[in-house]
Amino acid sequence: MKKFKTFIDKFEDNNIYxxxxxxxxxxxxxxxxxxxxxxxxxxxxxxxxxxTPALMFGRAFHLCILEPERFVEEVMEYPEVxxxxxxxxxxxxxxxxxxxxxxxLKKEDMNTVLRMRNKIYSYEECDTLxxxxxxxxxxxxxxxxxxxxxxxxxxxxxxLEEGYIVDIKTTIDAHPxxxxxxxxxxxxxxxxxxYSDAFGVKDFYFVVIEKTSPYxxxxxxxxxxxxxxxxxKYKNLLGVYKDYFVDKNQEVESFLWEGEx
Numbered sequence: 001m002k003k004f005k006t007f008i009d010k011f012e013d014n015n016i017y018x019x020x021x022x023x024x025x026x027x028x029x030x031x032x033x034x035x036x037x038x039x040x041x042x043x044x045x046x047x048x049x050x051x052t053p054a055l056m057f058g059r060a061f062h063l064c065i066l067e068p069e070r071f072v073e074e075v076m077e078y079p080e081v082x083x084x085x086x087x088x089x090x091x092x093x094x095x096x097x098x099x100x101x102x103x104x105l106k107k108e109d110m111n112t113v114l115r116m117r118n119k120i121y122s123y124e125e126c127d128t129l130x131x132x133x134x135x136x137x138x139x140x141x142x143x144x145x146x147x148x149x150x151x152x153x154x155x156x157x158x159x160l161e162e163g164y165i166v167d168i169k170t171t172i173d174a175h176p177x178x179x180x181x182x183x184x185x186x187x188x189x190x191x192x193x194x195y196s197d198a199f200g201v202k203d204f205y206f207v208v209i210e211k212t213s214p215y216x217x218x219x220x221x222x223x224x225x226x227x228x229x230x231x232x233k234y235k236n237l238l239g240v241y242k243d244y245f246v247d248k249n250q251e252v253e254s255f256l257w258e259g260e261x
Contacts, residue, residue, distance in 0.1 A: 011139045011152055019046065023141060023152035026194045029237040030187060036244040036252045057113070057211075058170055060103045064117045065168060066136035066156055075103045077110045112211065116170070119215040126207055126219060129166050134159030140198040147238045149246065153198045164203035165195050174208040174218035183226070190237075192222040193230030 011017040021028070021043050031039040042048055051059070063071040076099050081088040096104065105113065120126045138158040144151055157166040171182065183189055192204040204227065208218040222230075243249050 008139045008141055011141065011154070012137070017139070017152070017154060018049070020152075023150045024238065024241055025152055026187075026191045026234070029190065029194070029234055029241070032237050032241050033187065033233075035255050036240065036250075037254050039241075039245075040252050056103050056105065057109055060105055060109075061113050061116060061170055062156065062168060063103070064113050065120060065130070075105060075110070075113075078104060078106050080107060115213070116209055116211070116215050120207065120209060120217065123217060123219075126217065129164075129205060129207065129219070130157055132159050132162060134162075134166075138199070140195075142198060144235075144238055146235055147242045149238045149242050151194075151198065151238070153195050155195050155199065158199055158201070160199065160201065163201045164205060165192075165199060165201055166205045166207055167191065167195070169206055169208045170211050171208050172210065172212075174210050174216045176218060176220070179206070179208055179218055179220060187230075187233065189222070189226045189230035190233040191230065193227045194234045196222075196227060197231065 011020070011023075028039060028043075031042055060071070060075045063075060076095075079091055079095055081091045083089060083092060120130075134157050136157050137154055139152065139154050141150075141152045143149070155165050156168050159165075167188075169182075169188075171179065173179075188206065192206075196202070196204050204222040206218070206220045206222070208220065210216045244252055
């Protein structure tokens with residue numbers, strides 16, 4: 001696998017990383033999976049990629065767990081005001097203007113993030129995985145050996161010495177049955193293979209925590225079958241990307257699916 005180490009420092013900047021489309025990410029493959037037109041739509045319309053409150057919450061939680069110093073600097077709590085009044089609306093507007101680019105959370109969401117962090121580190125299994133001498137928010141940049149497509153990923157936590165990656169997910173239900181469903185629905189098997197191949201590690205763990213009290217947690221190691229299935233998925237999608245956007249063998253347009261279901 002051909003690596004591009006010179007891009008790693010560049011892509012540590014999130015603004016550069018998430019606005020670059022020369023290197024394909026797992027999230028971009030999710031768009032490709034819907035259709036090449038969906039990928040093109042998000043690529044060409046940056047305003048459609050703006051963060052939702054749910055994404056803001058997830059970003060804040062990841063910073064709190066993985067990069068506590070950045071969490072203090074980048075995550076801000078909204079002032080407690082009556083948002084229905086003129087003065088309250090003005091206060092909120094000024095606060096958002098003053099802290100543009102920061103992650104802004106309501107007080108209840110900030111408290112939830114902190115409680116979730118404390119819950120994760122109260123379990124030895126999680127603490128051991130996330131405090132073993134690895135590196136948080138680690139970038140890898142490479143050329144896929146089968147398709148020649150340029151790829152990149154940013155893993156939550158990588159321990160190259162022990163050969164594993166940890167990805168943290170927030171969820172409504174961390175029960176094994178529910179998360180297995182989420183694995184299929186959101187393509188987490190694809191993510192596990194994509195990231196593991198990027199860093200050349202064998203093991204991939206998901207640490208999954210519920211967003212409501214009592215904040216149940218699941219720690220799941222991906223099986224070899226899961227990784228193999230995910231690898232087939234991401235390789236196929238890289239092939240679709242290459243066909244449409246590198247070789248340009250097909251026109252990017254909406255799909256019409258037909259058949260019985």
